Amino acid sequence: MAKITDNDIRTTMQRYGIIGSAPALINAVKRALIIAPIDISVLINGENGTGKEFFPKIIHDNSPRKHKKYIAVNCGAIPAGTISSELFGHEKGSFTNAEKEHAGYFEVANGGTIFLDEVADLTLDAQARLLRVLESGEYLRVGSSEVRKTNVRVVAATNKDLLQMVNAGEFREDLFYRIAAIRIEVPPLRERGEDIKMLATKFCYDYAEQHHRPPLMFDESAYRQLMSFSWSGNVRELQSLIREMSSFESGVVTGEVVKKYLNQKNHSGNLPVVYDKVQHDYTQERELIFKLIMQMQSELKELKETVANANIASKQQGNKLHLSSNINELQRQSSRLTTINNDDDLVWQNVAEDFDIDEAPRNQQSRHSFSDIKATAIDVEEDKIKTLEDTEREVIINAIERNHGRRRQTAEELGISERTLYRKIKEYGLEYRNNRK
DSSP states (O other), X not given: OOOOOHHXXXXXXXXXXXXXXXXXXXXXXXXXXXXXXXXXXXXXEOOTTSOTTHHHHHHHHTSTTTTSOEEEEEGGGSOTTTHHHHHHOBOTTSSTTOOSOXXXXXXXXXXXXXXXXXXXXXXXXXXXXXXXXXXXXXXXOBTOOOEEEOOOEEEEEESSOXXXXXXXXXXXXXXXXXXXXXXXXXXXXXXXXXXXXXXXXXXXHHHHHHHTSOOOEEOHHHHHHXXXXXXXXXXXXXXXXXXXXXXXXXXXXXXXXXXXXXXXXXXXXXXXXXXXXXXXXXXXXXXXXXXXXXXXXXXXXXXXXXXXXXXXXXXXXXXXHHHHHHHHHHHHHHHHHTTOSSOHHHHHHHHHHHHOBOOOOTTOTTOXXXXXXXXXXXXXXTOOOOOHHHHHXXXXXXXXXXXXXXXXXXXXXXXXXXXXXXXXXXXTTOOBSSOOO
């Protein structure tokens, strides 16, 4: 193993834009350089905003895998239901909207390095799959029983206490010891002492260069205020403060001015910002978001179709209820007709006088005797399911009978015009001439 010199450390820090001289920071960079050539999993611990994302790049770029693919995955940004699919891939049809097979990150990065940021957010199912990959290099796509092989180095990072999660049953103990074979601790900003001065000065000059204005300066009281602050957001929070102060202040800033801005922030509420030129690549996360949007659009379309079909079914049910009402009315009328025994000729005579039945031969199929009409109406009692045309025809017949063949009264009872009534009589083969009004 080659010895890591101070020059190697300084060169690496300059290459990745890491600012500072705190012993804990120097030690973290040194450990990354030492372990880089050794093909073993590494766990990086540190609070949010400390710059954990630089160390996987240092390890990859100084390893035998440096010419292969490097993929950074933010496990906390991927929904629990799709994390296994994103990491290990899936087969076509393995779940809703899986319209084609998908190669996961472990397949794409074969031969290279995967950085699993926020590894503590992995589901237990994904943890089991990850453990299998680390132990044997084998994995299964979601929806497949075919064992696949991959050769990937895993570098993980977290801001949580994994041992505490293991004791709580939230993280697999066997996986913890697999990914934590080598640990690198990235110190928080509040423990880096004079590094706060260096970073604050750098951020002032960066802002001035970007916006073409004189850089902000700090006196000793201002530096003391900055160094006494807790910086829960670490380097990102410091950069956010410098940007705000550089926008509204000029010249030399005193401790009172710094204290005012720190109090306004109330030690919280700062948006995280990336503070160096080397930034995390979120391409994979953006692709996942687009995929989820397309999936939601497809599910929304299916929901609209379901609602439309339900509306159609509801309308059909309404038609059935209306038809049932008409049939009940016909049954009532047909029951009334059965009380007419020997009065057929009398009733028919009244109808003939009012409507002047056509003198066509009685055996013509388009003409019907009143007895035939009455029999048809009575048949409703035996056959309860008729077409809408049959129902309408017999409602008209019953109305004619009740109004003794008078067209105007019949039309008023039915709620239609006399012209419509005449057209219906003709349509159903009940043609009359010289109708009374």
